[in-house]
Amino acid sequence: MNLSFWLNGVYRHEEVEPDTMLLDFLREKGCYSVKCGCETSNCGLCTVLMDGKPVLSCSMLALRAEGKKIVTMEGMQKEAEEFGAFLADEGAEQCGFCNPGFIMNIFAMENELEDPTEEEIKEYLAGNLCRCSGFVGQTRSILKYLEYKKTKKREEAEE
Amino acid sequence: MLKIKSYVKVNSIAEAYELNQKKSACVLGGMIWLKMGNRNVSTAIDLSGLGLDTVQELEDEYVIGCMTTLHDLEINKSLDAFTQGALRESLRHIVGVQFRNCATVGGSIFGRYGFSDVLTLFLAMDTWVDLYQAGRVPLAEFVKMKKDRDILQAVIVKKTPLKTIYLSQRNTETDFPVLTCAVSLIGEQPRTVIGARPGCAMVVEDKEDFLYGFTEMSKKEKTEAARRFSEYAAENVPVGSNMRGSGEYRRLLTEVLTRRAWETLGGIEK
Secondary structure, three states: OEEEEEEOOEEEEEEOOOOOEHHHHHHHOOOOOOOOOOOOOOOOOOEEEEOOEEEEHHHOEHHHHOOOEEEOHHHHHHHHHHHHHHHHHOOOOOOOOOHHHHHHHHHHHHHHOOOOOHHHHHHHOOOOOOOOOOOHHHHHHHHHHHHHHHHHHHHHHHO | OEEEEEEEEOOOHHHHHHHOOOOOOEEEOOOOOHHHOOEEEEEEEEOOOOOOOOEEEOOOEEEEEOOOEHHHHHOOHHHHHHOOOHHHHHHOOOOOHHHHOOOEHHHHHHHOOOOOHHHHHHHOOOEEEEEOOOEEEEHHHHOOOOOOOOOEEEEEEEOOOEEEEEEEEEOOOOOOEEEEEEEEEEOOEEEEEEEOOOOOOEEEOOOOOOOOOHHHOOHHHHHHHHHHHHHHHHHHOOOOOEOOEOHHHHHHHHHHHHHHHHHHHOOOOO
16 A cells, blocks of 8 residues: 655655554664564554654554654654763663663653653653663653753753 | 554545444554454554544533544643543553553543543543444443444543542553542532453442432541442452452452542542
C-alpha cells in the first residue's frame, strides 16, 4: 500500500505492507536509533514523535503515519548531542540502549510541560525504562539541562 | 503475531460497520492490546480519518470521540475539573505518555478489559456509549452485553453533578492494577465500582442502603457508613486470582480501597 508522510522533515512516498509496524518500517528506512526493546508497549525504547507527540512505534501500524510528521533521533541530532552532553556529565549513561527513546520523550516533555517539577518529570518519563540505572543520574541531567535551556532562553531574550 | 491482509481507512461509520460484519475483520483502536495477540485479520478498519478524536463539551454532556487518546483525556482541563482530578488519577499510572498517546478511549471501553482503569472510572459517572446500530446505551448495561459487531462511536458523560474519587493498587508503577476502585455521588446517588477483580469492572449495588443520604451524614456517620459498606463490598464483590494477586488479597483490597475512597469523598481526613 502507498504511504506518504514526512520523515525527519523530508516528504516521502513509500510502499508498505498493511501489517508492518512503524518501528520495523523506520528501521528499514535507516532510522536505527528507533529500538525494539520489549514489544509489549512498556519500555519506551521505540518512542518517536508523531506530529510532535511521543508515540510507541512498536504498537502502531506504519500506515497510520499517512500524512503525519514523524521525527526520530536522526532528525534531532543537534538537540540530542546537546542533551547527551548533560547525560554524560552526570554519568547517567551506562549501556545507552534506552537513550534514543528516552531523549525523544524528553523533547516531547519540553514541548508539553512548561517548567516541570522533578515529580512531573518523573511522571512524564515513567514509560521509559532503563534497566542499568535507578534514574538518579538521568533526573539530575534533565534538571540541569532544563535549567541551562531556561537560562539560554532568558539571555537570548535580553539580547 | 498480528497479521493483516488488508487495511481500510474508512470514510464513514456506515462503511466501517459494513466491513466489520465479517468475523475476521477488526476495528482498530489504539492497537496496543490487539498487536499483542496472535491473530489473522482479513480487514483492519481504521476510524482515524473520521474526526472522532476530540472531546466536545456541550451544555449537558461531554461527547468523547472513540478515537480520543487517553493522554488527550488526561490533559482535558474541563473533564479534569468535572471529575475533581479523578480522571487524571485513573489515567496517569497507565504505562507512560507514549502509551497513552496511542491507546484510545473507544478501544479501552469497547474491549471491556478486566484490567481497565478507564472502564472503572467511567462506570462511576453517568456514562453512556453511542453505538452505531444500537444507539445510546448506559455504560453499566453495555459492560454486561455480549460482544457483537456494532461500532462504538463515542462515549458520553452526562454533566449530572458529580463528586468522585479514584484509587488503584499496583504491584509496581506502570503495571496493570491489582484492583481498581471508583466511588461517586452522581447527584445524591452513591455508586461504587470495583475493577481488575481481575474480571471486568462492576457496579457494587448497595442493597442495604448503607450509603443512603451520605451527603447529609455527620463525619462520624460517614465513617461508620464507609466502614460498613466496605465490609459489605468485600463480601459481595466476586474476586479471583491471577499472577498479580490472589483472590484473598483482592478481597482485602476491596475493603480497604472502598473504605478509603468513601472516607475521602466524605471529606474525612485520617
